[in-house]
Amino acid sequence: xxxxxxxxxxxxxxxxxxxxxxxxxxxxxxxxxxxxxxxxxxxxxxxxxxxxxxxxxxxxxxxxxxxxxxxxxxxxxxxxxxxxxxxxxxxxxxxxxxxxxxxxxxxxxxxxxxxxxxxxxxxxxxxxxxxxxxxxxxxxxxxxxxxxxxxxxxxxxxxxxxxxxxxxxxxxxxxxxxxxxxxxxxxxxxxxxxxxxxxxxxxxxxxxxxxxxxxxxxxxxxxxxxxxxxxxxxxxxxxxxxxxxxxxxxxxxxxxxxxxxxxxxxxxxxxxxxxxxxxxxxxxxxxxxxxxxxxxxxxxxxxxxxxxxxxxxxxxxxxxxxxxxxxxxxxxxxxxxxxxxxxxxxxxxxxxxxxxxxxxxxxxxxxxxxxxxxxxxxxxxxxxxxxxxxxxxxxxxxx
Numbered sequence: 001x002x003x004x005x006x007x008x009x010x011x012x013x014x015x016x017x018x019x020x021x022x023x024x025x026x027x028x029x030x031x032x033x034x035x036x037x038x039x040x041x042x043x044x045x046x047x048x049x050x051x052x053x054x055x056x057x058x059x060x061x062x063x064x065x066x067x068x069x070x071x072x073x074x075x076x077x078x079x080x081x082x083x084x085x086x087x088x089x090x091x092x093x094x095x096x097x098x099x100x101x102x103x104x105x106x107x108x109x110x111x112x113x114x115x116x117x118x119x120x121x122x123x124x125x126x127x128x129x130x131x132x133x134x135x136x137x138x139x140x141x142x143x144x145x146x147x148x149x150x151x152x153x154x155x156x157x158x159x160x161x162x163x164x165x166x167x168x169x170x171x172x173x174x175x176x177x178x179x180x181x182x183x184x185x186x187x188x189x190x191x192x193x194x195x196x197x198x199x200x201x202x203x204x205x206x207x208x209x210x211x212x213x214x215x216x217x218x219x220x221x222x223x224x225x226x227x228x229x230x231x232x233x234x235x236x237x238x239x240x241x242x243x244x245x246x247x248x249x250x251x252x253x254x255x256x257x258x259x260x261x262x263x264x265x266x267x268x269x270x271x272x273x274x275x276x277x278x279x280x281x282x283x284x285x286x287x288x289x290x291x292x293x294x295x296x297x298x299x300x301x302x303x304x305x306x307x308x309x310x311x312x313x314x315x316x317x318x319x320x321x322x323x324x325x326x327x328x329x330x331x332x333x334x335x336x337x338x339x340x341x342x343x344x345x346x347x348x349x350x351x352x353x354x355x356x357x358x359x360x361x362x363x364x365x366x367x368x369x370x371x372x373x374x375x376x377x378x379x380x381x382x383x384x385x386x387x388x389x390x391x392x393x394x395x396x397x398x399x
Contacts, residue, residue: 004359006033011184012382013037013092014083015067018045020140020166021124021200022096023063024173025180029092030066031353031363037086037378038067041074042397044371061342062350064368070379071372071399074105078398085383087112092120092180098137099129109195119193120183124176126168128199143168143200152211155227171203210234229286236282237261237289240319241297247319248302250293250309254279257314264312265296335362342367375399 011034015026018040030036043049047063050056073079084107087093093112095102102108102123109121123129126138133146144150144162154161179196187193210231214223223231228249230238237258238251252258258276262268270276270292275285282289297305302318309316326349331337340350344367352362379385379399393399 003361004357006031006360006363007357008181009033011035011092012090013094014039014086014090016093016095016097017124018096019047020059020063020169021172022094022176023047024170025122025124025176026067026094027063027065028174028177028353028355029094029180031365032355032357033360033363034092036067037070037090037374037382038064038369039070039072039074039083039086040371042071044071048371057345058348061340061345061348061368065350065365066363067369068374068378069369069372070375073398074107076396076398078393078396080105080107082379082383082393082398083107084112084115086378087116087119089382090116090119091184092122094122094176094180096124099123099125099134113193113195117192118187120180120187121193121195122176122180122183122197123195124172124198124200126200128202129197133201138200140166140169140200143204147201147204148208148211149204152208152223152225152231154225156224158225160225167207168200168204171207172198172200175203233283233286236279236286237293239290239293241290241294243297243300243302243305243318246302248297248305248309248316249319250297250314250316253315258282260312261293261309261314264309264314265293267292267296338365340365340367344370372399 008029011029013026013029013034013036015022015036015038017023017026023038026036026038040048047060048057050060072082074083103111109123112121113119126143127133127136127146136142136146141162144167147168149167150160150162152160153163176196176198179198183194183196208231211223213232213234215221217232226233228240230236230251235251235253240247240249250261252261255278259271262270274281275288276282300308306316306318325331326337328337335352336354337349337351340348342348350365352365356362375394376387376390379390379393380387385393390399
């Protein structure tokens with residue numbers, strides 16, 4: 001059976017975004033079939049320049065597969081004109097500069113949609129284009145602090161810590177992709193583009209739901225950091241427990257899982273213990289539950305214990321390090337992770353899109369391109385420039 005085309009084939013994206021937030025949205029667009037033209041300033045975007053630090057070039061390769069590369073000086077009038085030419089034939093423009101930057105360049109949504117009324121102008125920033133925080137500098141760390149993520153991460157007797165992953169950047173990038181494809185759907189009905197926006201602060205707030213439950217349930221007290229316990233202190237057991245060679249995460253949602261755990265532990269005697277008779281009682285006696293479970297788990301290797309608990313249908317997972325995750329056979333078999341021979345970084349592992357369009361093959365992940373590698377093709381095919389004009393732009397350092 002012939003595979004279906006990917007759903008965004010034929011869609012053209014002008015990508016001005018940088019670091020994680022916008023580039024992840026445009027990565028999802030690219031792996032859904034869109035043609036993405038990544039435009040970077042002279043010297044390359046910030047994430048590419050981090051490559052001077054060992055290993056720091058990998059994120060650029062992860063987020064910029066399947067994109068064409070054009071280096072363009074948007075502070076020059078010639079560079080602005082090239083962008084306008086590209087926008088005339090584009091469907092989407094994506095940027096995550098601070099609010100107002102594109103307007104000051106004369107390249108804001110109103111100006112570009114005057115050139116192409118079908119253009120979807122997508123922007124993302126830390127706090128959005130309105131409101132009192134609009135002009136605050138925003139990085140993942142600062143938004144984690146402002147959003148309350150750090151206040152609920154860590155242990156109650158220690159300082160707040162950031163979440164390990166760049167949650168705010170990637171939550172915003174995922175939401176930005178959703179806003180873009182929603183606007184594409186609308187354009188099919190109306191013929192008109194629109195401006196869409198995602199703020200990192202807005203995108204991360206719903207993920208605080210467990211801790212917010214504790215806040216409202218307490219009558220308005222700021223919830224404590226709960227370590228590896230449930231953020232809303234509404235589940236028990238819910239923790240990370242020691243084994244002989246590491247740790248295992250165990251959660252029991254309701255009485256069925258609790259009884260199954262007791263069977264695995266051969267501790268059915270605890271089934272009748274009034275301290276553990278209901279979820280409410282188990283939460284009230286969570287310290288004792290954790291002591292009992294920890295005393296049992298530390299006698300096992302984590303993989304053997306995982307297999308035992310799986311047999312009893314107890315939700316659990318070994319705590320794996322990144323060496324184990326990068327080489328995960330499940331993700332490699334599904335194509336979620338793929339080995340890639342990168343011309344600059346050597347053999348690496350990169351992710352494919354989590355979005356699967358059944359009936360279509362996953363897009364092959366071509367390596368991220370060298371800075372400006374596609375200038376000649378982009379400018380001749382999409383801006384209509386001849387070789388002499390391109391050479392002049394290169395001589396003037398516009399590209």
